[in-house]
Amino acid sequence: QVQLVxxxxxxxxxxxxxxxxxxxxGYTFSGYYMNWVRQAPGQGLExxxxxxxxxxxxxxxxxxxxxxxxxxxxxxxTAYMELSRLSSDDTAVYYCAREGYGPxxxxxxxxxxxxxxxx
Amino acid sequence: EIVLTQSPGTVSLSPGERATLSCRASQSVMYNxxxxxxxxxxxxPRLLIFAASSRATGIPDRFSGSGSGTDFTLTISRLEPxxxxxxxxxxxxxxPRTFGQGTKLEI
Numbered sequence: 001q002v003q004l005v006x007x008x009x010x011x012x013x014x015x016x017x018x019x020x021x022x023x024x025x026g027y028t029f030s031g032y033y034m035n036w037v038r039q040a041p042g043q044g045l046e047x048x049x050x051x052x053x054x055x056x057x058x059x060x061x062x063x064x065x066x067x068x069x070x071x072x073x074x075x076x077x078t079a080y081m082e083l084s085r086l087s088s089d090d091t092a093v094y095y096c097a098r099e100g101y102g103p104x105x106x107x108x109x110x111x112x113x114x115x116x117x118x119x
Numbered sequence: 120e121i122v123l124t125q126s127p128g129t130v131s132l133s134p135g136e137r138a139t140l141s142c143r144a145s146q147s148v149m150y151n152x153x154x155x156x157x158x159x160x161x162x163x164p165r166l167l168i169f170a171a172s173s174r175a176t177g178i179p180d181r182f183s184g185s186g187s188g189t190d191f192t193l194t195i196s197r198l199e200p201x202x203x204x205x206x207x208x209x210x211x212x213x214x215p216r217t218f219g220q221g222t223k224l225e226i
Contacts, residue, residue: 035216037218044207044218044219044220044221045156045164045207045209045218045221046218047215047216047217047218050216059214061215062120062215095163095164097164099211103152103211103212104169104211105152105154105166105169105175105209105211106154106156106164106166106209107166107175107176109163109164110163111163112163
């Protein structure tokens with residue numbers, strides 16, 4: 001059974017960084033892109049970027065260029081998303097979601113990680 | 120960047136009625152790589168429709184998608200109580216991937 005299991009909720013101060021993990025089960029990690037999508041409270045879905053677990057290649061949304069870093073550890077089938085220089089506008093639920101090479105839609109999602117930025 | 124505009128923002132209907140949700144793209148979505156997701160409060164988005172008109176695994180046949188190019192529609196033929204949620208369209212034909220702002224389907 002395909003599962004994407006994310007790390008727990010985080011509370012950060014403005015200016016800090018946060019790193020969220022997404023560990024996969026039930027499929028070959030390198031067989032799918034890993035996307036990151038966030039959702040601010042009461043708002044819609046915002047795509048942040050993806051990483052290709054095969055070679056580590058990344059594609060970031062313009063809004064996050066310079067602040068986001070996506071990495072992976074293939075030995076433990078885990079993807080990471082690190083966001084720096086946090087502000088209150090970054091308070092959101094962060095999701096990982098897999099995408100097949102094709103491209104394909106997101107058929108499996110992590111449970112979400114709430115990141116709260118507050119002084 | 121392809122901008123997706125969903126309408127209406129909110130629609131109020133009753134169980135048993137038919138719902139028609141629209142998603143319009145600012146430019147043509149190649150290969151009709153357009154998906155629809157359902158999200159209930161406190162839950163993760165769930166894939167309903169991909170490639171504009173194909174139902175994802177386990178999705179009831181009361182959900183159907185149609186359209187091509189820049190105009191797409193999600194239809195729910197007979198609303199069940201569990202269908203009241205927010206629906207998002209997404210294009211995955213080009214980068215950046217983009218989502219519509221969502222349509223809230225309420226009783």
